Amino acid sequence: MQNAGKTSLVNVLTDNRFSESMIPTLKVWDLAGQPRFRSIWERYCVGVSAIVWVLDSADRDTFPTARAELHALLDKPELRAIPLLVLANKNDLDDHATVDEVIKALALSTITNREVSCYSISAKSSRNIDITLAWLMKRAAH
Ligand SMILES: Nc1nc2c(ncn2[C@@H]2O[C@H](COP(=O)(O)OP(=O)(O)OP(=O)(O)O)[C@@H](O)[C@H]2O)c(=O)[nH]1
């Protein structure tokens, strides 16, 4: 989704990667979140090792759209079984939604055809970037 912090997250992950020379290269596509670009998402997702959905956890107004867009994407038969990581970003902001709230708002428990994880993170304050990187490394194609 637009403005969720995808580019900021990729920048933080990339910095971490450079500081730890033992971590192999992760290939990451940072897709544009604006509505006019959403129709191309599925093309980039075919054949990937994981789908990472970044959400602004302090902007609850976007949750219903995020839920609809995410489920529409995951309904594509080509994307079946690809692991999903939902990142509730911006947890440094006051009154951000918890992981439980995000799981409910995005109906993540109804997704049964793949592995689903959800973390509360902050790209800005580097919170839970370590577990995000570990998740990605574990699912990365070798
Ligand atoms: N407080 C806070 N702000 C953040 C965080 N991550 C990103 N931002 C801010 O959110 C805004 C959008 O960040 P981007 O990284 O450009 O978001 P994006 O998802 O790449 O946006 P699009 O490419 O337009 O879809 C910027 O002003 C960032 O500084 C965070 O963890 N906490």
Ligand SMILES: [Mg+2]
């Ligand atoms: Mg961006």
